[in-house]
Amino acid sequence: MRGVWAQVDGVGRLVTTNVTYTTRLLLMIYVSIRATFFDQAQGLRTIFSVVSSQIYFTGWQAMPLITVLALASGGVVILQSSSNLNLLGGAQMIGNLLVVIVVRELGPLLTALVVVARSGTAVASEVGNMRANREIEALESMGINPLSYIVFPRMLGGVVSVICLATYFVLISLLGGFVITKLIHDIPFNFYVDSLSRAVAFEDIWLFLLKNAFSGMIIFVISCYQGLSVKKSPTEVPIVTTQAVVKSIIYVIVFNMSVTTLFYLHELVRIGVL
Amino acid sequence: MSQPSKQFPEIKQLSFEHMTFRYDNSAPVFEDVSFDLPTDQYVWIRSLHTGAGRSTLLQIMAGLAPITAGKYSINDKNVGDMSFEEFLPYRLSIGYSFDFGGLLHNQSLYDNMMLPLLYHKLCTPVEAERKVKMYMQELGILRYKDQRPSAVQGSVRKIACLLRPLLMSPQLLLLDDPSLGLGQEVVLKYFDLIQDLRRDGLAKHVYISTFDEKLMGLLEHQEVFIDNGQLHATSDGYEKKVVSL
Numbered sequence: 283m284r285g286v287w288a289q290v291d292g293v294g295r296l297v298t299t300n301v302t303y304t305t306r307l308l309l310m311i312y313v314s315i316r317a318t319f320f321d322q323a324q325g326l327r328t329i330f331s332v333v334s335s336q337i338y339f340t341g342w343q344a345m346p347l348i349t350v351l352a353l354a355s356g357g358v359v360i361l362q363s364s365s366n367l368n369l370l371g372g373a374q375m376i377g378n379l380l381v382v383i384v385v386r387e388l389g390p391l392l393t394a395l396v397v398v399a400r401s402g403t404a405v406a407s408e409v410g411n412m413r414a415n416r417e418i419e420a421l422e423s424m425g426i427n428p429l430s431y432i433v434f435p436r437m438l439g440g441v442v443s444v445i446c447l448a449t450y451f452v453l454i455s456l457l458g459g460f461v462i463t464k465l466i467h468d469i470p471f472n473f474y475v476d477s478l479s480r481a482v483a484f485e486d487i488w489l490f491l492l493k494n495a496f497s498g499m500i501i502f503v504i505s506c507y508q509g510l511s512v513k514k515s516p517t518e519v520p521i522v523t524t525q526a527v528v529k530s531i532i533y534v535i536v537f538n539m540s541v542t543t544l545f546y547l548h549e550l551v552r553i554g555v556l
Numbered sequence: 557m558s559q560p561s562k563q564f565p566e567i568k569q570l571s572f573e574h575m576t577f578r579y580d581n582s583a584p585v586f587e588d589v590s591f592d593l594p595t596d597q598y599v600w601i602r603s604l605h606t607g608a609g610r611s612t613l614l615q616i617m618a619g620l621a622p623i624t625a626g627k628y629s630i631n632d633k634n635v636g637d638m639s640f641e642e643f644l645p646y647r648l649s650i651g652y653s654f655d656f657g658g659l660l661h662n663q664s665l666y667d668n669m670m671l672p673l674l675y676h677k678l679c680t681p682v683e684a685e686r687k688v689k690m691y692m693q694e695l696g697i698l699r700y701k702d703q704r705p706s707a708v709q710g711s712v713r714k715i716a717c718l719l720r721p722l723l724m725s726p727q728l729l730l731l732d733d734p735s736l737g738l739g740q741e742v743v744l745k746y747f748d749l750i751q752d753l754r755r756d757g758l759a760k761h762v763y764i765s766t767f768d769e770k771l772m773g774l775l776e777h778q779e780v781f782i783d784n785g786q787l788h789a790t791s792d793g794y795e796k797k798v799v800s801l
Contacts (some may be wrong), residue, residue: 416657423652424672
């Protein structure tokens with residue numbers, strides 16, 4: 283009996299810890315947006331120069347890696363889809379399959395994982411080191427709110443970068459992947475484009491934007507939060523960086539899965555199955 | 557030269573009322589301190605030994621370290637009751653120089669100095685540039701202006717860290733070990749700059765935490781002693797205690 287209670291207690295603690303953590307993240311998002319737009323004497327021009335640097339580091343510099351990943355995954359998905367659909371006699375369904383796999387799922391998730399690996403770690407360690415080097419304290423002493431100067435620009439830059447990178451991923455994946463596949467498997471281009479354009483719907487676009495915008499937000503808020511949790515010592519920096527990566531991945535996957543589940547439940551309700 | 561602090565409320569009075577400060581769960585650095593800090597002069601923050609809380613006192617005065625209990629008041633207004641925005645006008649009138657660190661490592665020394673002026677639009681970019689270059693030239697670090705803090709020697713970082721609060725033309729200047737690692741010539745030039753500000757009616761209250769008796773011997777000042785978690789003015793006889801050691 284005691285073992286059961288201990289397990290219930292453990293689950294309760296886990297839920298409480300995660301709810302508290304999520305609440306703190308949401309509070310941080312709210313306060314940083316509020317500090318940026320509503321506080322007096324905050325220099326928006328300076329803040330937006332930090333946003334553009336963040337977009338450069340997160341978006342522009344990640345493009346080579348995204349290109350390779352998109353070509354590889356796009357090529358594999360198109361090759362497998364077309365050959366298997368041909369065998370089953372449903373070649374015209376290739377567009378639908380690609381939209382479901384690449385646009386709705388693979389694009390947002392792989393882009394988010396690349397951004398976590400490249401920029402989430404960078405931001406967490408940068409902010410952590412800033413804390414250890416008393417740079418955050420220095421900003422406060424100059425009357426600069428770290429939430430508007432550090433957190434908000436990284437959050438906004440992250441959201442913009444993830445959306446752009448995911449769009450780029452999908453384009454490269456679908457078009458570049460097609461070119462690669464064309465070398466080993468004959469698919470008429472017109473047929474391919476026509477199938478794709480018929481498959482893309484309005485819901486796919488908003489699902490894509492929703493997933494990427496929130497993934498960007500999640501990654502950079504968690505990274506900043508973990509970085510700011512450093513107290514004094516530089517030895518804390520690698521610890522918070524690892525925590526930022528783990529938490530970002532978990533939150534991004536849980537969010538993407540939740541959105542996908544809700545979307546399909548909605549679809550089932552719409553067609554009258556549920 | 558612009559005088560931004562004139563836009564902000566004048567700092568006339570600084571006091572503690574039953575103030576207690578402790579780091580996390582450690583023993584209190586200050587306990588139940590009630591003290592009116594001297595104003596309109598140089599004030600030497602002294603202690604018998606290191607770790608007594610001199611830097612902590614300056615951080616509390618700068619509003620960087622929230623006190624654990626009691627009140628820290630500026631012009632009879634409790635700093636603990638103010639939000640970041642409410643405290644901002646006071647904060648922009650307070651210049652705080654760190655004993656170490658405190659420069660943004662992803663920016664050049666020049667950008668570090670320009671940041672508060674441009675961020676708060678305390679003066680035009682042209683005026684800010686002129687002012688920053690003049691101050692850097694004065695203390696001989698202009699040639700390092702495009703270097704990042706990690707690329708220059710400690711003394712250059714220290715000078716940059718000392719100059720930044722002066723650029724904001726503060727009313728209250730808090731200097732944590734200003735002469736640490738610097739030659740006497742540079743330190744004297746720095747205090748000449750403070751004197752220039754004082755002549756313009758700025759940097760009225762200057763608090764210096766240091767063990768440099770030679771430097772303080774050159775300045776007419778009052779002393780505040782930190783002993784056993786309490787603050788004492790010179791008049792309390794604490795000077796004798798230091799001399800007897």
